[in-house]
Every structure is written in C-alpha cells, then in structure tokens.
Amino acid sequence: MRIRVVSSREEIFNLNPNERIVHLAFRPSNKDIFELVETCPKIEVIQLPKSYMATVSKSMEIFLEMQRIQLIEGDVWGHRKDINEYYTIPSSVTEKIKEMKSEGRSAEDIEARVSRENRLNPKTVAYIMSKEVPA
Incomplete structure (x- = not known):
C-alpha cells in the first residue's frame, strides 16, 4: 500500500486523480482540503500529523464524513520526499x-x-x- 505524500499546497493540483490515500505534510486550510477532494475524487483517506489534526475545523470534519473520507492522524516516519513522492x-x-x-x-x-x-x-x-x- 502506498501513501502519496504532499508537502505543499501547490502539489495538490498535480496529483493523480486516482489517489486513494494522501498524507498532507503541511497545515491545510479548508480550501486546501476542498481542492484535494476535487482533484482526487476517489480519495478515501487523508492523513495528517498529530499537531495538525487539532486545527481542522468541525465543519471540515463533517464535510469529509459526508463524503465518506476518513481523516486520520499519522506520520510517515523516515520518509524522504526528495527521493520518492510515495511512502510505501x-x-x-x-x-x-x-x-x-x-x-x-x-x-x-x-x-x-x-x-x-x-x-x-x-x-x-x-x-x-x-x-x-x-x-
């Protein structure tokens, strides 16, 4: 299983529309999450580091729940984005x-x-x- 690691807002628009699991390595705004869902209609999971989970608004959590997209806490330990854009x-x-x-x-x-x-x-x-x- 592969997790697509996204380190900046600008990368969202270049994602493969078939991505199912995405780890956001930056603090996303509501707009960033909307754009991610729009860019990747098949997305099932958005993973955020623990420190960023607290900043996700309740309305965004409800939106993701309605879209059947899981918002989970997690890290990609030891991953180097400059070597590979996916964490396996x-x-x-x-x-x-x-x-x-x-x-x-x-x-x-x-x-x-x-x-x-x-x-x-x-x-x-x-x-x-x-x-x-x-x-």
Missing part, C-alpha cells in the same frame, strides 16, 4: 496482519500490536486491514 507501507505489515488474523486475534489486538511495532496509527492499521487483508 512494508509488505511485512500486511503479512503480520494476515498471520494474526489466522491466529484468531481480535481487530483491536491486531491494531494495537501492529501500530506499536511499526510506528503506524491504529486507524491506519484498521484501514489496511479493511482494504488489503481479506477477512
């Missing part, structure tokens, strides 16, 4: 999730353990579980 979640994460599911572990247990071991937000792990790993 290692296949070992999905393998670990599959393994834990086959062991009969609960979704909460899987989210907690995988997020702790891989420095991913539990909601990001939940999204991966829903999209990448069959039940």
